[in-house]
Every structure is written in C-alpha cells, then in structure tokens.
Amino acid sequence: MSEKYHSETVEIRLAKPSHGERMADMSRRLIEEGLPWWCWTPKRIARVIRSPDTIAIVAVVGKKLVGFAVMHFDDEHAHLNLLAVEPPFRRRRIGCELLQWLEESCAVAGILSVSLEVRANNATAIRFYESLGYKKGERIAHYYCGKEAAQRMTRQLGREFS
Numbered sequence: 001m002s003e004k005y006h007s008e009t010v011e012i013r014l015a016k017p018s019h020g021e022r023m024a025d026m027s028r029r030l031i032e033e034g035l036p037w038w039c040w041t042p043k044r045i046a047r048v049i050r051s052p053d054t055i056a057i058v059a060v061v062g063k064k065l066v067g068f069a070v071m072h073f074d075d076e077h078a079h080l081n082l083l084a085v086e087p088p089f090r091r092r093r094i095g096c097e098l099l100q101w102l103e104e105s106c107a108v109a110g111i112l113s114v115s116l117e118v119r120a121n122n123a124t125a126i127r128f129y130e131s132l133g134y135k136k137g138e139r140i141a142h143y144y145c146g147k148e149a150a151q152r153m154t155r156q157l158g159r160e161f162s
C-alpha cells in the first residue's frame with residue numbers, strides 16, 4: 001500500500017443505488033472470484049441497497065470506493081451477506097471499521113447475534129472474523145454454486161433480558 005493511500009482519511013457512509021455497479025464488481029472480483037456464476041449482480045445489489053431489511057455501507061477514500069459491506073436484519077438476528085476491501089487498502093482496519101459500524105447498528109436494533117458464511121478455503125477472512133470475536137460453526141458442503149464449501153461463523157452480541 002502506498003503512503004499516499006495510508007495517510008488518507010477513510011469515511012464510512014450508507015451506500016446509494018449509484019454505488020451498486022461498483023459494489024457488484026468488487027463482489028465478483030474479491031468475493032466470488034472463480035465461482036461458475038455471479039450471484040451478487042448489479043441488479044441484486046441495487047435491490048438490497050433499497051431494501052428496508054438491509055443495510056449497505058461503503059468505505060470511501062477521497063472519491064474512491066475502497067470497501068463495502070451488506071448486512072440483512074431479522075428480528076433478533078443479523079446476517080452479513082458481503083464484505084470486501086480493495087487489496088491496496090487492506091490491513092488498515094477498513095474491514096474492521098465496516099463490520100463494527102454494522103454491529104453498532106445491531107446493538108441499536110436489539111440484535112442478539114450475527115452470522116455469516118465464508119468460503120471454507122478463505123483463511124484470511126476466517127482469521128479476520130476470528131480477530132473480531134466470530135466463532136466457527138458448521139461447515140456446509142457445496143454451499144457456493146453447488147461446488148465449494150462454506151464455513152459458517154457467528155458472534156453473540158448481547159444477552160436476552162430475563
């Protein structure tokens with residue numbers, strides 16, 4: 001990563017429909033790479049940006065969108081659908097900031113746990129989630145396009161009040 005990138009401020013904002021194409025491109029290149037078909041197409045991302053049950057956020061440096069995350073909310077549970085940071089901007093805690101931003105929204109919404117699935121061979125992402133308190137759960141065979149296994153991970157955020 002260049003010093004220039006390193007010294008620039010990162011802003012986390014709500015995603016707009018106009019970010020959909022770029023987020024979908026990042027998903028294909030950085031998350032879905034090598035899978036037989038593209039699940040998170042521009043159309044699908046545009047739909048989730050507009051959905052009342054989903055929060056989509058972007059990390060911006062200057063005018064460049066360098067990271068994004070999408071989380072779906074149920075009553076007491078949230079599911080992280082997507083999270084990625086462009087390679088030149090990694091290891092400067094942008095992934096961490098995106099996830100913590102969403103977890104703060106979870107706390108406000110009374111969400112008790114967050115789960116996600118990650119490609120089982122994605123050791124970097126698994127280490128990243130473990131560093132943020134996520135625990136490995138079941139391994140789900142053929143989860144991605146009927147081909148690749150997923151590792152489910154979960155973090156408990158709070159306790160139910162009795």
Ligand SMILES: CC(C)(COP(=O)(O)OP(=O)(O)OC[C@H]1O[C@@H](n2cnc3c(N)ncnc32)[C@H](O)[C@@H]1OP(=O)(O)O)[C@@H](O)C(=O)NCCC(=O)NCCS
Nearest residue numbers: 030083084085090091092093094095096124125127128131
């Ligand atoms: C996973 C990903 C989002 C992490 O983003 P990031 O901004 O680089 O992560 P952060 O800088 O916030 O890292 C936080 C901590 O996670 C761990 N971590 C992150 N990347 C790591 C790596 N390559 N190796 C080991 N630990 C790592 C470290 O503990 C790190 O803290 P440290 O830098 O102080 O040691 C990024 O690597 C990515 O976009 N990967 C491709 C897409 C993907 O796999 N998404 C997740 C599945 S949906």
